Amino acid sequence: MQRNGKFALLFHSLFVVFLLAPLVVVVLVAFTPNGYLSYPTSGLSLRWFKAILDNPAFIRAFWNSMYLGIAAATISAVLAIPAALAIVRYQFRGRDGLVSLFLSPLMIPHVVLGVAFLSFFSRIGIYGSFPALVAAHVIIIMPYTMRLVMASVFGMDRSAEQAALSLGSSQWTVFRRVTLPMILPGVAGGWVLAFTTSFDELSMTIFVASPSTTTLPVQMYNHIAHTIDPLIASVSTVLIVITALFMVVLDRLYGLDKVLIGKG
Amino acid sequence: MAELTSTLSETPNPPVSKRLAPWLLSGPGAIFFLTLLGMPLLMTLVLSFNSFDYSEGIISTFTLNNYLEVLTDSYFHEIFLRTYGISVAVVILCILIGVPEAYILSRMRSPWRSLFLVVTLAPLLISVVVRTLGWVLLIGGNGLLGKTLEALGLAEASAGNLMYTHTGVIMALVHVLVPFMVISVWAALQKLDPAVENASLSLGASHSIVFRRIVIPQILPGILSGSLIVFALSASAFATPAIIGGRRLKVAATAAYDEYLNTMNWPLGAAIAFILLVANVALVMTYNRMMERRFRRTLG
Numbered sequence: 001m002q003r004n005g006k007f008a009l010l011f012h013s014l015f016v017v018f019l020l021a022p023l024v025v026v027v028l029v030a031f032t033p034n035g036y037l038s039y040p041t042s043g044l045s046l047r048w049f050k051a052i053l054d055n056p057a058f059i060r061a062f063w064n065s066m067y068l069g070i071a072a073a074t075i076s077a078v079l080a081i082p083a084a085l086a087i088v089r090y091q092f093r094g095r096d097g098l099v100s101l102f103l104s105p106l107m108i109p110h111v112v113l114g115v116a117f118l119s120f121f122s123r124i125g126i127y128g129s130f131p132a133l134v135a136a137h138v139i140i141i142m143p144y145t146m147r148l149v150m151a152s153v154f155g156m157d158r159s160a161e162q163a164a165l166s167l168g169s170s171q172w173t174v175f176r177r178v179t180l181p182m183i184l185p186g187v188a189g190g191w192v193l194a195f196t197t198s199f200d201e202l203s204m205t206i207f208v209a210s211p212s213t214t215t216l217p218v219q220m221y222n223h224i225a226h227t228i229d230p231l232i233a234s235v236s237t238v239l240i241v242i243t244a245l246f247m248v249v250l251d252r253l254y255g256l257d258k259v260l261i262g263k264g
Numbered sequence: 265m266a267e268l269t270s271t272l273s274e275t276p277n278p279p280v281s282k283r284l285a286p287w288l289l290s291g292p293g294a295i296f297f298l299t300l301l302g303m304p305l306l307m308t309l310v311l312s313f314n315s316f317d318y319s320e321g322i323i324s325t326f327t328l329n330n331y332l333e334v335l336t337d338s339y340f341h342e343i344f345l346r347t348y349g350i351s352v353a354v355v356i357l358c359i360l361i362g363v364p365e366a367y368i369l370s371r372m373r374s375p376w377r378s379l380f381l382v383v384t385l386a387p388l389l390i391s392v393v394v395r396t397l398g399w400v401l402l403i404g405g406n407g408l409l410g411k412t413l414e415a416l417g418l419a420e421a422s423a424g425n426l427m428y429t430h431t432g433v434i435m436a437l438v439h440v441l442v443p444f445m446v447i448s449v450w451a452a453l454q455k456l457d458p459a460v461e462n463a464s465l466s467l468g469a470s471h472s473i474v475f476r477r478i479v480i481p482q483i484l485p486g487i488l489s490g491s492l493i494v495f496a497l498s499a500s501a502f503a504t505p506a507i508i509g510g511r512r513l514k515v516a517a518t519a520a521y522d523e524y525l526n527t528m529n530w531p532l533g534a535a536i537a538f539i540l541l542v543a544n545v546a547l548v549m550t551y552n553r554m555m556e557r558r559f560r561r562t563l564g
Contacts, residue, residue, distance in 0.1 A: 004368050004372065005471070008364075008371075011364060011368065012368045015365045015384075018361075019384065019387060019439065020383070022395055022398020022401070022439060023387065023390065023394070023395070024398075025398050026397055026398045026401060037401070037406065079292055080293065082289035083290040083293040086286035086289035089286075090286035092286045095286070104297075104301070107496075108544070109496075109500030109517065109537075109540055110500065110502065111500055111517040112500070112538070112540060114521075115524055115533055115537045116305050116307065116537075117304050118524060119308055120300075120304035120307050121304075123307065138296070138300075139300055142293070199391075200391040200392065202392060203500075207524065217392075220393045221393050221507070224393065224396075224400070225506075228397070228401075228404070232397060233401070236397055239394055243389050244386075247382075247386055251382075
């Protein structure tokens with residue numbers, strides 16, 4: 001293995017600065033003691049974090065995003081597990097078509113999905129409702145869940161299942177006691193990745209969220225479009241910390257590099 | 265050949281329950297997708313052929329006027345040219361930055377390599393709104409870039425104000441999308457045999473020749489697939505161009521948003537969205553064709 005030269009390391013350092021600078025700046029501004037957008041040159045202050053608590057709009061949007069992410073990720077896992085079992089274990093006509101169907105949201109720009117859901121939901125009269133938002137998010141995050149669940153079903157050793165079957169267990173017991181525990185890391189990894197994707201989604205959600213179901217990214221976008229103040233920096237900082245926590249969980253469950261490189 | 269092996273491995277006439285099993289298992293997901301993805305897209309397609317009147321709203325007729333308007337009006341030409349122009353610039357910059365970085369990462373030693381891989385990939389999980397806000401704080405009116413330029417005596421502070429400029433949008437988009445390029449190239453680099461590199465080095469080739477003549481040709485598929493992802497995501501990006509480009513630099517996604525939520529001309533917005541969708545799908549399909557011809561693809 002060749003070592004990197006001085007020029008390569010310089011390039012690498014600049015790259016890391018480029019990548020992290022915008023995030024560092026957001027965190028710095030969040031700690032400003034001043035009432036306006038500035039860097040904390042005269043000491044650090046938590047006043048803008050306290051200010052979040054006085055803004056019920058952000059708190060409500062945060063909980064909306066949480067419930068939405070949990071509901072959508074759970075439904076996507078419930079749909080993806082049997083579908084992945086069918087796709088990986090059976091040869092049948094239409095199998096490739098099914099894979100393309102489940103992965104197709106990756107190919108469709110989120111803005112296009114947004115306008116499509118907007119017209120559809122308002123036509124059937126559920127525009128802006130929480131269930132409509134959940135349905136739209138399930139579609140968007142399903143490809144991520146499918147990929148990780150399919151990969152874990154694909155890589156599973158089936159001898160334990162066959163042993164259980166030959167000892168007289170029913171199909172359902174085999175699934176519950178053998179298959180599910182064995183693919184659980186993949187399912188959990190898929191769930192967390194799906195949750196994060198849902199939690200961060202903006203371009204589609206902005207079309208289908210109503211004032212009462214506004215999510216955190218939509219609330220933040222609307223705030224930025226109106227005004228940029230230290231409050232939005234402190235909200236972003238909280239978000240960065242939460243995301244970092246999820247990354248640690250994801251890394252423990254499945255391996256962050258595996259999840260993200262599989263994501264492409 | 266694949267068909268032959270699959271029929272051989274299965275019993276000639278599986279019982280009905282076994283033939284139905286895959287459909288029962290995948291049925292719920294398939295029905296969910298066909299109704300909640302198929303119907304909305306179909307409805308939007310129909311909508312794009314309807315017409316719109318400011319006093320009467322949406323009129324259900326069949327007309328090609330929305331598509332004609334988008335394809336002939338210079339206002340929309342400018343928007344689509346800008347969208348794809350920005351995307352090309354973002355792809356080129358992502359190649360110039362992401363390919364060497366992936367190569368450098370792959371040559372790092374053990375603890376550093378996985379650490380910096382995570383540093384590179386982690387921003388992908390952080391909301392685009394947050395990352396774009398960071399760029400506003402850097403390149404905005406009173407941003408760090410302007411202050412730094414002034415402090416170094418390089419330029420006036422106003423030179424660092426890149427809000428509402430193409431440069432600003434492109435920089436922020438490169439930041440948002442370059443991890444995808446690193447991922448693709450990284451995956452391609454993993455398949456490389458270091459022996460080939462070492463052989464050419466031992467035969468006297470310089471590092472830059474090895475990189476250009478040995479490494480690049482082998483990771484070309486990775487660069488191509490990275491470029492495809494970056495291009496597609498850049499062409500349909502919403503948050504970054506909306507926040508940094510604002511009203512002054514409209515792109516296809518923000519134009520569709522305005523037609524839907526501000527002008528309320530849904531049929532025209534639907535036509536813009538469909539053109540964006542068709543361009544995206546055509547690009548991905550062409551690419552997949554190209555790749556399938558070159559490599560046998562495996563599942564997933």
